[in-house]
C-alpha cells in the first residue's frame with residue numbers, strides 16, 4: 001500500500017495546479033504531491049513535494065488537513081492519499097522536470113483533464129470543507145489506466161493529527 005499526499009495552495013479565487021510531466025497521472029492536472037518517504041510526517045511530505053515540484057515554501061503549521069482518500073484497485077487498497085489545503089506560501093511557482101504549475105480560477109478547475117474522481121471531492125476541499133472517501137478502480141495496473149467504477153464519500157470528516 002502506498003501512502004501519499006496532495007496539497008492545494010489557494011490564493012484568493014485561484015488554486016495552484018500542476019500539469020504532471022511524468023509518473024502516475026502524467027499529462028493530467030493535479031495538486032503537487034507524492035509518496036511519503038521513510039521517517040517523515042504527512043505534513044513534511046506535503047511541504048517537501050510542493051517545494052520539489054513547484055519551488056514554493058509552506059510552513060508546516062499552515063497546512064490544513066482537508067481529506068483522506070483511499071484508492072482501491074481490483075478490490076485491494078492501492079494508495080491512501082492525505083489531502084492538505086493552505087493559503088500560506090512563500091515564493092513564486094516555477095516549472096520543474098516533474099510539474100508545470102498554473103494558477104487556475106477555482107470556478108474553472110479542468111476536471112475533464114484530471115483523475116475521474118476529483119470532481120467528486122475537490123470542490124469541497126477548495127471550499128474549505130473536509131472529505132473522507134473510498135474510490136474503487138478496476139482493470140489492473142497502473143492505477144491511471146484503470147477504470148473508476150464506484151465510490152463512497154463523506155463531507156465534514158475530522159482527522160487525527
Ligand SMILES: Nc1nc2c([nH]c(=O)n2[C@H]2C[C@H](O)[C@@H](COP(=O)(O)OP(=O)(O)OP(=O)(O)O)O2)c(=O)[nH]1
Nearest residue numbers: 004005022023024030033034035079081115117118
Ligand atoms: N487528484 C488525484 N490524485 C491521485 C489520485 N490517485 C493518486 O494516486 N493520486 C495522487 C497521489 C500522489 O500524490 C500522486 C502519485 O504519486 P507520485 O507523484 O509520487 O507518483 P509517481 O509515479 O510520479 O512517483 P515518483 O516517481 O514521483 O515517486 O497521485 C486520484 O484519483 N486523484
